[in-house]
Structure formats: C-alpha cells, structure tokens
Amino acid sequence: MYICYIDSTNMIKFKERRGVLTANMNKELISVIVPCYNEAEALPFFFDELDKVIASMPDYNFEAIYVNDGSKDATLNILRARAQVDARTRYVSFSRNFGKEAGMLAGLRSANGDYAVIMDADLQDPPSLLPKMMELLKEKKCDSVATRRGDRKGEPPIRSFFANCFYGIVNKISDVELVPAARDYRLMSRKMLDAVLSLSEYNRFTKGIFEWVGFKTEWITFENIERVAGKTKWSFWGLFRYSLECIVAFSTAPLAISSLSGIAMFFLSIIGTLAIIIRKIIDTSSSISGWASLVCVMLFIGGLQLLCIGVLGQYLAKTYMETKGRPNYIVAET
Ligand code: UDP
Ligand code: MG
Numbered sequence: 001m002y003i004c005y006i007d008s009t010n011m012i013k014f015k016e017r018r019g020v021l022t023a024n025m026n027k028e029l030i031s032v033i034v035p036c037y038n039e040a041e042a043l044p045f046f047f048d049e050l051d052k053v054i055a056s057m058p059d060y061n062f063e064a065i066y067v068n069d070g071s072k073d074a075t076l077n078i079l080r081a082r083a084q085v086d087a088r089t090r091y092v093s094f095s096r097n098f099g100k101e102a103g104m105l106a107g108l109r110s111a112n113g114d115y116a117v118i119m120d121a122d123l124q125d126p127p128s129l130l131p132k133m134m135e136l137l138k139e140k141k142c143d144s145v146a147t148r149r150g151d152r153k154g155e156p157p158i159r160s161f162f163a164n165c166f167y168g169i170v171n172k173i174s175d176v177e178l179v180p181a182a183r184d185y186r187l188m189s190r191k192m193l194d195a196v197l198s199l200s201e202y203n204r205f206t207k208g209i210f211e212w213v214g215f216k217t218e219w220i221t222f223e224n225i226e227r228v229a230g231k232t233k234w235s236f237w238g239l240f241r242y243s244l245e246c247i248v249a250f251s252t253a254p255l256a257i258s259s260l261s262g263i264a265m266f267f268l269s270i271i272g273t274l275a276i277i278i279r280k281i282i283d284t285s286s287s288i289s290g291w292a293s294l295v296c297v298m299l300f301i302g303g304l305q306l307l308c309i310g311v312l313g314q315y316l317a318k319t320y321m322e323t324k325g326r327p328n329y330i331v332a333e334t
Helices: 043-056 075-085 100-110 127-139 157-173 190-197 206-213 236-250 253-282 291-324
Strands: 003-006 011-016 019-024 028-036 060-068 089-094 115-118 144-149 182-189 217-222 331-333
Touching (some): 028 043, 028 100, 028 127, 043 075, 043 127, 060 100, 075 089, 089 100, 127 182, 157 236, 182 190, 206 236, 236 291
Parallel strands (some): 144 217
Antiparallel strands (some): 003 011, 011 019, 089 331, 115 182
C-alpha cells in the first residue's frame, strides 16, 4: 500500500512500509520493457547492467516492467524479490507461455512512460546503448530509435541464410519494409507507443507493426553479442513459423500468386488441348501415347491445387483467430 503526495520541491513521494520513494515530476519517465522466459540465469546480470544505465541517466525517471512469460525456472521468484527491493520494478506474470510477442504487448500496455524501450533479458540488446539512443531521439527530433545487428556472428550459417531469404521475400511482397537484422530493441515516444497499441490484431508481428505505423525512425547498428547466460528459446521451426506469421500478417501476395498460377495452368491446358486436336486433324493416324507424362501433369496440377488450398487455409486460419477475439495473454499475477 502506497501513500502518494507532492512535496514543496515538486517531487512526487510515495510512502510505503519500506520507506519513502521519490520521483521528480519535472523529469520524463522511461519505461523499460523486458520479456522474460526462463531467464533466471541472465536476470541478475541484467539488473546490474540496467542499474548502471539508470545511474548514468540522472535526467530521467525510470520504471522497469518485466513480463514473465510462463517461465518454468525461478524467473518469477527473482522478479518478486526484485520488486520488493527496487521500487522502479513492476512485473506481469502470465498463466503460461504465450510467446515473446504477447510479452512485448503486455509490457507496452502497462508502460506509463513518456518513452518506452523494449530489451531482451539476455543482454543481447545492450542496455548501455540506451543513453546514446535517447540522445539521438532528442537530437534528430524523431519518434523512434531502432537497433540492428551489424553482423550475425555466432549464429549458425543456415539460420543466417534463411533469415536473409526471409527479408528478401517479405520486402518484395509486403506493404512494410523490414530492415534486415533489425532487433526488437527500440526506444519510442509515447505518440508512437499509442499508435502501436491502437493495432489490436491477435496475430502480432511487432517488427512489422513498428514499420507499419510509420513515424521518423533513426537506426543504430551494433555488433552482435552472445547471450550472457541460458540458451535461446528459438528453434529453427519456431523461427520458420514466425516468418510465415509475418508474411500472412503483412501481405496478401501469396493469395494473388496462387490465383495467378491457377490461371496460368488453365491457359496451358487449353494450349495443350488445342495442340492435340490440331495434331489429330493434320495426321489422323497418330495416337496420343505416354501415360507417364500424363501422370506427371496430373501430379503437378494436383500439387499446385493443394498448395493453393493450403495458402487459402493459412489466411482463413488467421481470420478465424482474429474473429474469436481471444486475448493475447492471461495475466496470473502482477
Ligand atoms: N522470450 C519470451 N517468450 C518466449 C521466448 C522468448 O518472453 O516464448 C524472451 C526471452 O526471455 C528473451 C527474448 O524474448 O528476453 C529473446 O529471446 P531469445 O534470447 O531466446 O531469442 P534470440 O535472441 O535467440 O533471438
Ligand atoms: Mg537472445
């Protein structure tokens, strides 16, 4: 239980059993949002780093919002303990694992700041970049400062290859321009944050949403850093599904491509039929032979039809999820 009052020096003070907390009303508030899934090993390092950054930015007030995404390790206990000793810390804990997208959404929704920044708990998004990001945001008068990795050092080559293919395809067929190797690590103004939250879709691909809402964005490139502890939560198939999510969310081109290929097949079959009829008219003794080639053609067309139905199914499935209007996550504890 807090008692809140403003003293003669324009400071908001919170009185609580633990003591008195202070926040200067003249300073702007930065909300740091940290999605955490099984990050018990990394969190102590993260706290230390964040404390250093907060100490180096005395002109701002801070709040840190940790989202425990149904962790199975001691993450929740660590967050509870941190919230006890650090007044700037709040946490939201999900009833199960809902994925990083849901975690980021929950964090953005509970942010009170004039600015919000999303960071990974594993220090792969170095908190030490924050002062520079803030400076750039002010200097360039923009609404967002985003980050990208300069290289993919330490990443399996096959993952980098597919990532590059993904960005190539998405940027060709979708209505958003994704920056290759972009991280979710991004500082944004309240204006942009409100715009991001105004998109209420269930199937979220936040990197795409950031681009879709627009606003002036500056980019900072940093060298890839290995995670400080624990291991990555992304499997190859997880990433593959996530990239399909992006394509379906931001492009209807696959639907157009499947209809176009259907039309092309239709015309090809007409040309083939005409060719057979003309050959029969010219040379009445010729007969059409070769069942093997016929089977190949049938398989080809059958396969194409299944593919197109599959593409349709993807969009239908997403529409189905949207119409259900289910919440993106369930909060068990805050
Ligand atoms: N994360 C999450 N829910 C998940 C998976 C990941 O909240 O289901 C968090 C994770 O704790 C970390 C961030 O998202 O803070 C990035 O995850 P990770 O480091 O595993 O991804 P990578 O950096 O390997 O792409
Ligand atoms: Mg990571």
